[in-house]
Amino acid sequence: MSKILRVIAIVAASASAASLMASTNSQIAAILEAEVQVDFNTLTANQQAFARFLFTSADTNRNGSLDFDEYVRMLAKNGVDTASYPLWLLQWGFIKADYDKSGTLNGGEALDALLRYKPDALPPY
Numbered sequence: 001m002s003k004i005l006r007v008i009a010i011v012a013a014s015a016s017a018a019s020l021m022a023s024t025n026s027q028i029a030a031i032l033e034a035e036v037q038v039d040f041n042t043l044t045a046n047q048q049a050f051a052r053f054l055f056t057s058a059d060t061n062r063n064g065s066l067d068f069d070e071y072v073r074m075l076a077k078n079g080v081d082t083a084s085y086p087l088w089l090l091q092w093g094f095i096k097a098d099y100d101k102s103g104t105l106n107g108g109e110a111l112d113a114l115l116r117y118k119p120d121a122l123p124p125y
C-alpha cells in the first residue's frame with residue numbers, strides 16, 4: 001500500500017476517535033476548512049527566511065522532505081498543541097498540504113501545513 005493510501009486508511013479508521021478529542025469544534029472546523037497555499041515569491045525576505053528555517057530545522061534526517069513524524073514535531077515546535085488534536089486531524093493537515101501527493105512535505109508544503117494549524121505563524125513583515 002502506498003504511503004498516501006495507508007495514511008487515508010488510518011484517517012478513516014481513527015475518525016471515530018473524534019469524540020475523544022480535547023480540541024474544540026470551532027478549532028477543528030477552522031483546520032478542516034482552511035485553504036492554505038502560499039506563493040513563496042510573494043513573501044518578504046524575512047518570511048522566506050522563516051519558511052526556510054522552518055523546513056530545514058524540521059527535516060531532522062536531512063533527506064530533503066518531511067515525513068509524518070517530522071511534520072508533527074515541526075507543528076509542535078512552532079506552538080501547535082498537537083497533543084490536543086486527534087491523530088486523524090493531524091493526518092488531515094498532512095494530506096491537504098501534500099499538494100503533489102508524494103507522501104512527504106517539501107518546504108512550501110511544510111509552511112502551508114503549519115499555517116493551517118497556526119494562521120499567524122508567519123512573521124508579519
Ligand SMILES: [Ca+2]
Pocket residue numbers: 059060061062063064065066067070
Ligand atoms: Ca526528512
